[in-house]
Amino acid sequence: MSAVPAAQSQGEAGPRTSPVGIVAGGGAFPAAVAEAVRAQGREVVLLLIQGFADPALERYPHYWFRLGSLGMATAKLKSHGVEDVVMVGALTRPRLRDLGFDWTMLRLLPRIAPLFRGGDNHLLSGVVKLAAGQGFHIRGAHEVAPSMLLPQGVLGACTPSASEIRDIALGLSVVATLGPYDVGQGVIVVDGFVVAVEAAEGTDQMLARYGSMRETGRLRFPSGTGVLVKAPKPQQDRRIDLPSLGPATVARAAQVGLAGIAFEAGGAIVPDVQDLIEAADAAGLFVTGVARRAPAQADAR
Numbered sequence: 001m002s003a004v005p006a007a008q009s010q011g012e013a014g015p016r017t018s019p020v021g022i023v024a025g026g027g028a029f030p031a032a033v034a035e036a037v038r039a040q041g042r043e044v045v046l047l048l049i050q051g052f053a054d055p056a057l058e059r060y061p062h063y064w065f066r067l068g069s070l071g072m073a074t075a076k077l078k079s080h081g082v083e084d085v086v087m088v089g090a091l092t093r094p095r096l097r098d099l100g101f102d103w104t105m106l107r108l109l110p111r112i113a114p115l116f117r118g119g120d121n122h123l124l125s126g127v128v129k130l131a132a133g134q135g136f137h138i139r140g141a142h143e144v145a146p147s148m149l150l151p152q153g154v155l156g157a158c159t160p161s162a163s164e165i166r167d168i169a170l171g172l173s174v175v176a177t178l179g180p181y182d183v184g185q186g187v188i189v190v191d192g193f194v195v196a197v198e199a200a201e202g203t204d205q206m207l208a209r210y211g212s213m214r215e216t217g218r219l220r221f222p223s224g225t226g227v228l229v230k231a232p233k234p235q236q237d238r239r240i241d242l243p244s245l246g247p248a249t250v251a252r253a254a255q256v257g258l259a260g261i262a263f264e265a266g267g268a269i270v271p272d273v274q275d276l277i278e279a280a281d282a283a284g285l286f287v288t289g290v291a292r293r294a295p296a297q298a299d300a301r
Contacts, residue, residue, distance in 0.1 A: 019043040019061075020144055021082040021136070023073075024053040025089025029141065029244060032271035033088050034060050036145030045080050047073050053089065077136070085136040086144055087240055140239035141269050150245065150289050152265030156277045158286035160260055164227055167192065168262040171229025172292055179233035185243045188258070190226035195219060203230070204252060211256030223257035224284075231264035231292060243268040247279035250287070260286035267292065 020037045024030035024046050030053065034044045046053075046062040053064075063076045077085065142149045154160075160168065167189040174187045174194055184198030188210050195213070198206045207228065213219040230243040245261065245268055253261055261280075268289075270276050280287045 016084060017042060018081045018083050019045050020139075021045050021047065021077045021080075021085040023047045023049065023085060023087045023089075024057055025049055025087075026052045026054065027090045027244075028246060028271045029269070030054070030057055030089045031060075032148060033086060033141050033145050036147055040144075042144075045077060045082055047077070049089075074135075083135075083137055084139045084144065086139050086141055088141045138239050140242060142242060142266075143239070145269075148269040148271070149266055150263055150268045150270055150273070152289045152291060155273070155287045155289070156280040156285075158260065158280065158284060160227070160262070160286050160288055163191065164259060164286075167227045168229055168288070168290055170194065171227060171262065172231055172264065172290070175229065175231045176234050176292070179235060182233070185232060185236075185241075186228060186230045188226055188228055190219075190221050195221075195226070203228075203249065207252045207256050214257055221257070224259050226258045228253050228258055228261045229263070230261070230268055232267045238267070245270050245276060245287070246272075247275050250276065250279040250283055250285055254283035254285055258285065260288065262288050262290055264292045265289035 020042055022030055022033055022037075022044055030046065034046065034057075037044050044060055046057055046060050048057055048062050048064045050064055050066050061080075063073070065073050065076075170192065171187045171189045171194075174189075174197065175185060178197065184200075184202070184206070186198035186203045186206060187194055188196040188206065196206050196210045201209070210219070210226075214221065228249075230245065232238055232243060236242075243263060245263060250261065266289075276287060
């Protein structure tokens, strides 16, 4: 563990200067959030989730922990004066028996077990309540690092056609309609046809499934058509599991033959906007942020 000084607590009315606690899963986002927070003059303390977080994150003040070690995690963060906590990074839904409970978690077990009966939003919302019950303010990555939010408008050199704009509207409508059932945040729409809906497998596997359907002839759309649409569920707590985009998503979308990616403006985060734009331009894909509209208003055909 790298040494970090404990910070003086700050009230909600004044500027937040205490360190930000970052619960880090896999991928590039924990480091991006850490850098953005430090650029604003605040320190960070990372809780690195065993089996998920990148060991390269050890360059920041950190502790490794198991998901079931709530007591240890709480004590470590409070020892450094942490009040604001961000949960960011890829994480596979764990099995209850694999969490490795400490005594704090065992005492909370009657509240934890029901969280696993339902979708991811139900589970994550429950986790937020548990963390808040330990005295922390749970923040979204976009709250402590607003520069990571993707804006409205076309981000690169490629722009969507009129038919692709209609596909985007249909995709947003599908996400809004399925959201109350805690179904995933993404869909693929091609020429007015919803060809894939993200469920428990996540965006990458949904893209792979679409690519497989094209390869086997189940779908016969030409390369360079169709849109990946990403947006938060209408009822989603945006402090957790906000949709994310990056060069890897662009590469996968290009590999399976899509024309572009659309996201809800202000409803998705990216580690580095310029890297995303460069990847999209190199692949010949458009990336665009659009305002969400109600399902009844979407131009579905």
